Amino acid sequence: MKNLLTDVLRSARADHTEIRLERTWATAIAFRGSRLEGATTAIESGGMVRCLNRGRGWGVASFTGFDQLRGMVSLANELSLALPVATPIRLGDIPVRSEDHAANLDGDVRGVSLGAKRDLLERLNQDMLGSDRRIVDTHVAYEDAVTERWLATSAGVMLYDLRPSVRLSAAAVAREESFLERAFESWSVRGGWHSVEAADQLFRGAARRAVALLAAPRVKAGTYPVVLDSRCMGALVHQAIGHLCEADTLAERPDLDRLMQPGQRVASDLVTVGDDGSASSLSGSLPFDDEGAPTQNTLLVQHGVLVGRLHTRETAGRAGQRPTGNARAGSFRRVPAARLTNTYVANGRGTLDDLIRSIPLGLYCCDAMGGETTYGRFSLRTGYAHLIRNGQLGELTKPVVLAGDIAETLQRVDGIAGDFRWNQLGSACIRAGSGRITVSEGAPHVRVNGVLVGGEPV
Amino acid sequence: MIAALLERASRRAAQADAVLKTDETTSLEFAAGELVSARTAQCQGLSLRVVAEGRAGFSGTVSDDLDDLLERALASAAAGDPTVLTLPPPAPLPAVLTHVPRAAAATVPELVAICHLVRDRMAGEQAELSISLERSIGSVRVANSRGVDASYDASLVSLAVRASRLRTGRRVMIEARLSGADLPALPDLEAVVGMLRQRLAWAERDTEIAPGRQRVLFLPAALPALLQPVEQGLAGKAALERSSLAGWRRGTRALSELLSLTDDPLASGRPGSRPVDDEGIPSRTTPLVKAGTIEGLIYDLETASRVGAAPTGHGRRSTFGKPQTACTNLVVEAGQTSWRDLLAAVGDGLVVERVRAAGPANVAGGMFAFPVTLGWRVVGGEVTGLLPEVTIAGNAHDLLNRIIAVGSDLFWVGSRAAPPVVVEGVSLF
Numbered sequence: 092m093k094n095l096l097t098d099v100l101r102s103a104r105a106d107h108t109e110i111r112l113e114r115t116w117a118t119a120i121a122f123r124g125s126r127l128e129g130a131t132t133a134i135e136s137g138g139m140v141r142c143l144n145r146g147r148g149w150g151v152a153s154f155t156g157f158d159q160l161r162g163m164v165s166l167a168n169e170l171s172l173a174l175p176v177a178t179p180i181r182l183g184d185i186p187v188r189s190e191d192h193a194a195n196l197d198g199d200v201r202g203v204s205l206g207a208k209r210d211l212l213e214r215l216n217q218d219m220l221g222s223d224r225r226i227v228d229t230h231v232a233y234e235d236a237v238t239e240r241w242l243a244t245s246a247g248v249m250l251y252d253l254r255p256s257v258r259l260s261a262a263a264v265a266r267e268e269s270f271l272e273r274a275f276e277s278w279s280v281r282g283g284w285h286s287v288e289a290a291d292q293l294f295r296g297a298a299r300r301a302v303a304l305l306a307a308p309r310v311k312a313g314t315y316p317v318v319l320d321s322r323c324m325g326a327l328v329h330q331a332i333g334h335l336c337e338a339d340t341l342a343e344r345p346d347l348d349r350l351m352q353p354g355q356r357v358a359s360d361l362v363t364v365g366d367d368g369s370a371s372s373l374s375g376s377l378p379f380d381d382e383g384a385p386t387q388n389t390l391l392v393q394h395g396v397l398v399g400r401l402h403t404r405e406t407a408g409r410a411g412q413r414p415t416g417n418a419r420a421g422s423f424r425r426v427p428a429a430r431l432t433n434t435y436v437a438n439g440r441g442t443l444d445d446l447i448r449s450i451p452l453g454l455y456c457c458d459a460m461g462g463e464t465t466y467g468r469f470s471l472r473t474g475y476a477h478l479i480r481n482g483q484l485g486e487l488t489k490p491v492v493l494a495g496d497i498a499e500t501l502q503r504v505d506g507i508a509g510d511f512r513w514n515q516l517g518s519a520c521i522r523a524g525s526g527r528i529t530v531s532e533g534a535p536h537v538r539v540n541g542v543l544v545g546g547e548p549v
Numbered sequence: 550m551i552a553a554l555l556e557r558a559s560r561r562a563a564q565a566d567a568v569l570k571t572d573e574t575t576s577l578e579f580a581a582g583e584l585v586s587a588r589t590a591q592c593q594g595l596s597l598r599v600v601a602e603g604r605a606g607f608s609g610t611v612s613d614d615l616d617d618l619l620e621r622a623l624a625s626a627a628a629g630d631p632t633v634l635t636l637p638p639p640a641p642l643p644a645v646l647t648h649v650p651r652a653a654a655a656t657v658p659e660l661v662a663i664c665h666l667v668r669d670r671m672a673g674e675q676a677e678l679s680i681s682l683e684r685s686i687g688s689v690r691v692a693n694s695r696g697v698d699a700s701y702d703a704s705l706v707s708l709a710v711r712a713s714r715l716r717t718g719r720r721v722m723i724e725a726r727l728s729g730a731d732l733p734a735l736p737d738l739e740a741v742v743g744m745l746r747q748r749l750a751w752a753e754r755d756t757e758i759a760p761g762r763q764r765v766l767f768l769p770a771a772l773p774a775l776l777q778p779v780e781q782g783l784a785g786k787a788a789l790e791r792s793s794l795a796g797w798r799r800g801t802r803a804l805s806e807l808l809s810l811t812d813d814p815l816a817s818g819r820p821g822s823r824p825v826d827d828e829g830i831p832s833r834t835t836p837l838v839k840a841g842t843i844e845g846l847i848y849d850l851e852t853a854s855r856v857g858a859a860p861t862g863h864g865r866r867s868t869f870g871k872p873q874t875a876c877t878n879l880v881v882e883a884g885q886t887s888w889r890d891l892l893a894a895v896g897d898g899l900v901v902e903r904v905r906a907a908g909p910a911n912v913a914g915g916m917f918a919f920p921v922t923l924g925w926r927v928v929g930g931e932v933t934g935l936l937p938e939v940t941i942a943g944n945a946h947d948l949l950n951r952i953i954a955v956g957s958d959l960f961w962v963g964s965r966a967a968p969p970v971v972v973e974g975v976s977l978f
Contacts, residue, residue, distance in 0.1 A: 119870065120628075127630040131607045132621050133869040137592070151588040155611035159591070170587040173657070177583060205628040312978075343580075343679075346720040424590060463905045463920050467719065468938045470918050492918045494940050494978060545918060545942055545978055 092157075093251070096243040099161050105142035105150075105168040107182065108245040111381060112138035112157060113423045116201050117236040120209050122216045124228050130209050137423045142167040143182070148174030153424050183407030183414040185384045189249040192378040196255050197283030200235040208233055211287065212259075219263055219298040225305065226298050228264040233257075235283075242383045250379050255283045256529070258517040261294040265301035272307075272489075274300035275460065275474065277517035279529065281372045304475060307487045310544060316453035316479075317493070317542045318446050321512050323473055325532025326459030329434050329520070331469045331497040332357065332364050336391045336399065337417075337429040338406035355397045358501035361439060364392040366401060368416050368432030373513055374529040375432035379416065382427055386416035395502070401429045421526020428525035436534035439507025446506045446538040453479040454544060460490065470494040470545075492545035506538035551692050554597060554615045559694050561623060562599035564636050566693035568827050568866050569595045572685055575657065579664050579680040587657070594868030596827075597622045600636075604629040605851070609868035633854050636693045642824040642831050646817040648702040649731040653686045655706075660684055663733065667710055670742045674749055676712040676723075683707045689823070697829035704730050705820055707963075712745045716752060721935060723748040723923065724903065726770075728963055730818035748902075748923075754934030756926035758977065764898035764953070765941065765975040766891055766927070769960040769967040771901045772881065776965075778915040778945045779804065783837050784863075784874040785846040785856055797843045805952035806841040807884060808970075814862065814877035821877035821964035828864035828872055835861050837879075841950075849874045881967035884955025893930040894954040894971045900925040900932065901941065918942040942976045 096110055114136040121128040137155040140163045150170030152163040200208075212233045219229050235257045242250040260277035276297040278290045319327065334340065335357075341348040351357075358364075368377050368386030377386050382404050391399045401417035402410070406429055418427035447455065458474025471493045478485035513533035520530045551569050558565035571593045578586040596609040599622045606626025610618045664680045671678055683706070690700035707728040713720050725741040727733045733741075767775060781787060782797050797803055814823050814832035824832055828850045836844040848856070849864035849872045864872040886894065904919035924936035949972075956968035 117869075129607060129625075129871040130628040131609075131625050131870055133609055134617070134621075135611055135869070137611060148585045148587070151586065153588070153590040153592075155592045155594070166589060170589065174584050174587055176585060205624050209628045344720055346715050346718060350718075424592070426586075426588070463918075468920055468940070470920055470940050472918060492940075492942065494918070543978065545940070545976075 092241055093249060095160065096241060096249065099164055100243055100245050103164050103168070103245050105144050105171055105245070107143040108164060108168070109141045109382065110138060110160070110164070110243050111423060112241040113238060115236055115238045117234070118200065118205065118208060119232070119234050120212050121230070121232040122212060123230055125217070125220060127209070130205050132205060139423050139426070140164050140167040141426070142171040143180060144168070144171050146175060146179055147171045148176045148180065150174065151426060180405055181408035182404040183402065183412065185248065185382070185404065185414055187247045190378070191251045193253040194255060194281060196237065198285035199237070200255060200257065200284050201237055203284050215261070215291070215294045219261060219294040222295060222298045223265070223302045225265045225267050225302050226263055227266040230262040231294065232260045242379065242381070244383060248383045250383055252378055254281055256281050256374070257283065257287055259287070259290045259293060260517050261297045263298040263301040265305050267305045270305050272301050272304035274304060278515055279374045279517035280515055281374065281376055300475060303487055304489060307475070307489050310454065310476065310488045310491050312545055314541050315544050316450045316538065316540050317544070318443070318450070318453065318455045318479065318536055318538045320455070320457045320536060321534045322458045322514050322516065323456045323471070324436055324534035324537045325434070325514050326462055327469065327471055328364055328436050328534060329431060329530065329532050330462045330464045330471065331501065332392060333366065333431045333434045334464060336401050338400045338402045338410065339429045341400070342406060342409070351397060353397050356395050356502070357397055357498050358392060358395040359504045360395040361507050362392060362395050362501060362504050363390070363437035364435065365390045365437065366417065366432055366434045370433045370513070373433045373515070374518065374531040377432065380418040380427065381420045382414065382418040384414035384416045384418060386432060389415045401431065403427060403429045419525065419528050421528050425526040426524060428522065430522065430525060430528055431520060431530050433513065433531045433533065435513070435532065436507070436537065438509050438511040438535050440509045442508055442510065443536045446508055446536055447479050447484060448482040450479045451481055454491065455479055455484055456491065456493065464497065467496060468494065469497050493542050494545055495543045500539060500542055503540045504537055505540045508536040511535040550595070550613065550615070551690055554595070554618065555692055555694055557615060558597065558599055558619055558622070561619070562601040562626070564600040564634070564694050565598065566636050566691070566697070566829060567595060567597045569593070569690045570687065570868070572687035574683055574685040575660065576681065576683045577657070577660055577664060579668065581677065582668055584661060596866050596868050598871070599623060599626055600632060600634055601626040603631050605632040605634055607871045609870070611868065632851065634851055635854065636695050637697060637829050637850070637860070639696045639698070640831050642699055643815055643833065645815045645822050645824045645832065647730055647822050647824070648704045649818065652684065652704040652706050652730060652732050655684060655732060663708065663738070667738060667742065671712065671745065674712065674746060676714045676749055679711045681709045689827070691825060691827055691829050693829050699825045699829060701824050706732055708733055710741055710745065712749060714749060714752060716935060717755060719938070721752045721923070723752070726962060728820050730822070751925055751932055752935045755937070756934040757937060758899060758926055758939065760978045762974050763977045764895045764971060764973045766895050766898070766900040766969055766971050768900060768902045768969050769965070770962050771904050772967045772970060773962070773965050774904050774917070774919055775945050775948065776879070779949060780876055780879065783846055785848040785858060786852045786874055789852070789856060797846065799843055799845065801843045802841055803843055804838055804841045804949045807952045807955045808838060808841055808949060809882035810838040811836050811880045811882065812847060812863070812876050812878065813880050816878045816880070819878045819961065819964060823877065826862040826864045827866035828860070830860045830862040830864065832862050832877070847874055847876065878964045878966065883957050883959045883968040886954045886956055888956065888958070888969070891954055891956050891969055891971055892927055892932065895927045896930055898927050899936055900927055904941065915944045915946040917945055939977050942978065943974070948972050948975060
């Protein structure tokens with residue numbers, strides 16, 4: 092493949108030509124209740140060529156299979172030449188190098204039969220279905236993939252990456268009379284078949300929680316002091332800070348760009364946030380991004396003040412900065428954009444108990460089932476919550492919706508514990524244009540002195 | 550290719566069907582008045598299903614390696630559950646417009662000219678404009694071991710125009726979309742420009758609103774978010790699931806009597822239009838809800854065979870994975886109420902034009918909380934200006950029983966068509 096890439100690039104005519112090729116072996120198995128929804132394998136291959144010429148815009152061609160590569164390089168160049176632009180596009184420099192990154196396949200999933208994978212999932216599913224008579228339905232899924240990726244440019248970059256991934260997810264639905272509750276768990280790592288055994292407890296946890304939520308009370312809407320667990324805080328910081336540090340989003344939003352200038356305070360001085368694509372074996376970990384820039388740990392917020400942004404080569408070139416290794420695309424069909432990888436809140440001091448002790452009435456919010464941000468405001472639905480009464484953890488409650496102004500809420504952070512953890516959830520981040528990517532988040536427990544809690548909408 | 554595949558599959562499996570889809574999409578993007586990106590994407594995907602020893606297996610490929618495709622489908626069947634699936638025999642297909650030669654043949658300069666026309670008509674407005682235009686040309690061929698061999702061509706042109714303006718530190722973005730098998734006609738482009746201008750005028754004034762229960766006029770672009778759990782409930786599969794509270798069957802009174810829904814694959818030149826589904830079932834119009842009462846459910850082949858219903862032609866296949874049940878063009882029937890009377894019905898409340906609803910809502914229960922990305926304040930039955938940033942929340946099943954007025958004009962948004970609808974009792978915070 093490298094010979095083909097070298098050969099094709101030698102005859103490329105554009106000032107800048109970038110070729111990204113991918114080949115993926117994937118398995119997907121799913122059960123709904125005790126019924127198998129499907130067990131399939133897939134092999135997919137394809138690529139994207141991007142060309143840029145002086146004084147011209149991007150010409151892009153994507154394709155399935157590799158047979159048409161040479162023609163696609165010409166086509167992308169023609170498209171670029173047809174696009175005169177008033178503002179020249181300058182790309183941030185990346186190191187010219189030739190590297191191979193072959194991750195440990197950790198028990199290559201391609202060598203395990205479809206039947207064995209189905210048996211594993213069926214066992215975990217049956218375990219969940221049989222755990223309580225009130226568990227009336229389940230949705231469970233096993234997915235694995237081994238992806239080969241080649242990235243080559245006309246400047247001489249030649250990179251190869253081989254990565255495995257596995258993902259398990261379980262949703263349990265509990266029902267009693269007309270009450271229905273649902274609990275969800277997912278787990279994902281850049282690993283192979285050997286790592287799957289670690290997920291055994293995942294399914295039972297989801298079933299137990301769905302049943303427990305049936306009898307859990309609703310929370311009265313209002314403003315409460317809240318303590319967010321690692322998953323909830325991770326999701327909040329992904330939505331509320333991470334997306335606001337994507338340089339291409341800011342380039343399209345001059346209003347946000349003015350608000351998000353370095354030096355701007357966006358959180359209390361306890362809060363430090365970063366994004367680290369070079370962290371080991373997490374869902375958002377990569378040796379290089381989809382433009383060939385090496386991934387790195389980028390500090391975004393230090394002691395509550397904005398200090399960094401996530402860049403593609405184009406946004407870095409415009410800002411006169413170095414690319415940060417955040418140009419990511421959901422597949423070879425997608426154009427890379429400045430995206431998150433593994434986003435984290437840095438560790439503080441003390442324990443969860445220390446955060447709860449001083450709260451007379453509040454909420455301990457756990458897990459995140461989805462969130463939205465309109466940049467000024469956020470909303471986040473928790474998986475479940477516990478009341479905090481007189482400094483002690485109280486009863487389980489139904490999920491709540493947290494909402495509010497992002498900056499106001501984060502400036503009310505008044506405690507961060509020293510119990511940081513990365514969440515190995517099967518999280519995905521979706522953005523129009525660049526598609527669905529895998530990400531992860533990490534955080535310690537965080538206390539916020541006053542968050543608008545919508546309760547369970549009824 | 551597909552005939553050779555089915556011939557090989559028939560030697561090793563009792564039944565087989567396959568779908569071959571090709572697509573070539575040209576995308577143009579304009580920002581600040583100039584073309585900044587041009588893209589072409591070519592793809593081909595072949596999806597195979599086999600039924601071997603009473604079990605169904607699935608595989609897909611983007612390459613020409615038919616042997617590998619067949620082996621993987623057989624391996625999938627060996628790991629699969631027993632099925633009672635019977636593939637359909639050949640049947641006549643209805644006529645439906647899915648492909649317009651002039652749209653398929655339009656050159657890049659012709660597509661650019663459409664964008665220029667919109668840009669020039671919006672030139673007087675103090676707004677930042679971005680325009681994207683996509684033209685896809687594709688083909689679908691579906692065949693099976695019982696002799697079905699159906700195919701059709703498709704063209705789709707989608708235009709999105711976004712006009713944005715800064716208002717007291719907040720960027721207000723107004724978006725209009727058109728899509729269809731043909732190139733957009735001049736009156737449609739004029740309507741887009743007219744809508745953008747009207748919204749920009751509304752956005753001149755800021756307003757305030759107190760949290761609490763409100764009457765909300767949902768515009769067609771915001772309505773699909775509310776209808777999402779209904780769509781799921783109308784999939785015949787939901788009736789098989791003990792987790793569905795809806796438990797809908799024919800005759801169930803489920804929604805407001807002002808609401809009627811139809812699935813219409815035979816609508817002319819719309820994104821979901823097709824003469825045949827991806828499993829070889831001829832398309833037909835399916836009434837789903839009549840005056841709030843369930844009239845019909847939609848099925849793919851496997852779900853239909855499991856519940857003993859006739860297939861309705863709602864199987865949709867991607868290259869990889871098994872067919873899924875999905876609506877084609879979902880049409881909410883227009884009502885009687887004029888725009889002015891809809892606003893009067895709101896009285897003191899809001900118009901929701903767009904919500905941000907990409908995240909996983911609790912679809913089964915119908916619960917949602919959506920930030921409103923564009924909305925308008927209504928006082929005394931008049932639009933008074935731009936709504937501040939708010940979140941609306943509620944239970945979709947509950948709110949769709951609290952419809953108090955349905956507009957008389959139907960608007961298409963992609964493969965969904967709906968009139969504006971007024972709902973009372975929506976939580977705002």
